[in-house]
Amino acid sequence: MTSPHIPSVAVIGLGSIGGIVAGSLAAAGRCNLTLCVRRAIARLDVERPEDRIDVPVRALTDPAEAEPADWVLIATKAQQTASAAPWLARLCGPGTRVATLQNGIGHEARLAPFVAGAAVVPTVVYFNGERFAPDHMRFRRAGDYELAVADDENGRAFAGLMAGTPMRILLSGEFPTLVWKKLLINAVANPVTALTLQRQGVFRRADVRELCLGVLEEAAAVARAEGAPLAADVPRRTMDVLATHPADAGTSMYFDRLAGNALEIEALTGQIVAAAERHGIAVPLNRALLTLLRVVSDAAEA
Ligand SMILES: NC(=O)c1ccc[n+]([C@@H]2O[C@H](COP(=O)([O-])OP(=O)(O)OC[C@H]3O[C@@H](n4cnc5c(N)ncnc54)[C@H](OP(=O)(O)O)[C@@H]3O)[C@@H](O)[C@H]2O)c1
Incomplete structure (x- = not known):
């Protein structure tokens, strides 16, 4: 044997x-x-x-x-x-x-x-x-x-x-869809906490929720163009999930910004914007987040 x-x-x-x-x-x-x-x-x-x-x-x-x-x-x-x-x-x-x-x-x-x-x-x-x-x-x-x-x-x-x-x-059997669903959470949780320097309680604000829904509608359109059939209510459900997270929970991008580290932005929002460009989809909110976070990340690396 x-x-x-x-x-x-x-x-x-x-x-x-x-x-x-x-x-x-x-x-x-x-x-x-x-x-x-x-x-x-x-x-x-x-x-x-x-x-x-x-x-x-x-x-x-x-x-x-x-x-x-x-x-x-x-x-x-x-x-x-x-x-x-x-x-x-x-x-x-x-x-x-x-x-x-x-x-x-x-x-x-x-x-x-x-x-x-x-x-x-x-x-x-x-x-x-x-x-x-x-x-x-x-x-x-x-x-x-x-x-x-x-x-x-x-x-x-x-x-x-x-x-x-x-x-x-x-x-x-639907792995690409799971990848995009996880990316949608990261597309708002990380950028917003890193830019505002606030923990996840920030997602309980109505104005932040409205902004995030716009970011997520853009990202979901890109996901669908990439072959991930996300339902129409995925942006709302993503925000509902975020609202259940403890208010004092951080995110890895938040902690990296606090520590003065480079940010993991290209693999997250950077990929959404790149895919949007491939499909000719306008994603102005994601593009704005990407630009601001690139500035922060580049300053950390300088
Ligand atoms: N933390 C979470 O809860 C969580 C949840 C879901 C997904 N993620 C994802 O999982 C991934 C890892 O996250 P993390 O939180 O574990 O990150 P992390 O705590 O920053 O760990 C990264 C590790 O990589 C090491 N490293 C970097 N470059 C290296 C190199 N060239 N050679 C050897 N080691 C190297 C770092 O070493 P040093 O210690 O020497 O710096 C550090 O220990 C990220 O993509 C993150 O977004 C994290």
Whole structure:
């Protein structure tokens, strides 16, 4: 009898999301895990809804030490993807699958130059992560599933990889629509909190809700042109969901602005505006948000 193949998994980007997934994979003990980090860590301490784990991990800080892996999970911010090129060059071999645990759309195109033809497996991330220290994160559930993937061979392989962890994986036959629905939330939640420097309580204001509905009507028209059949009431329902979020909840773009970091704007509003241009759809509100946030992000990078 042959023993089952134990997959090798590398995680690039040990922030809130990458740290939680890596810690959960390490605790499940079903793969050979390597963490690709800029500052060495020896353990991961993850507060989870049902328990708290503290697991030893193997972390590399030099891409030259990395070897081809069965799976690469990339959980940097989207704008940091290119900076991970040295890791991807070492980790991607002929059979590698690269899963993107990132917000936004356009991940396949963004990763293609760096993965040497490896399959890119986009995911939608639904759970909430917060990092308190390089080796300490808190995982909060935010819906019925933690991650969604397409119901295809690669998506099912990803779900298999996550078996034994607390991550609930949605295999979806309508994955592009899920991607756009998540993008719609991010198209208002992130820009508005980052620009106003207010937490999500700001969405309870009638004037902000009206502005956001306009932003979402534009984005939904783009989504439909891209082949995601969003219902007419999706903008209203998106705002209804935002209104249920705790008033003191931030967003990652809000926290990045507070920290003076570059913003993940090109993968979110930037992709909506780019797709609108392809289809000849006017999106003046999204364009205005994009311009303002580019100014903020460029100033942070200067
Ligand atoms: N946090 C959430 O609740 C949440 C929810 C849904 C989706 N998302 C999405 O998930 C993605 C990850 O978000 P996050 O909140 O986990 O971000 P994060 O906390 O900022 O983590 C990003 C991590 O990537 C690392 N990194 C960046 N460039 C790197 C490089 N070249 N080599 C190695 N490591 C590198 C950073 O390292 P350093 O520590 O060295 O800076 C950091 O640890 C984003 O697309 C975000 O929008 C987040």
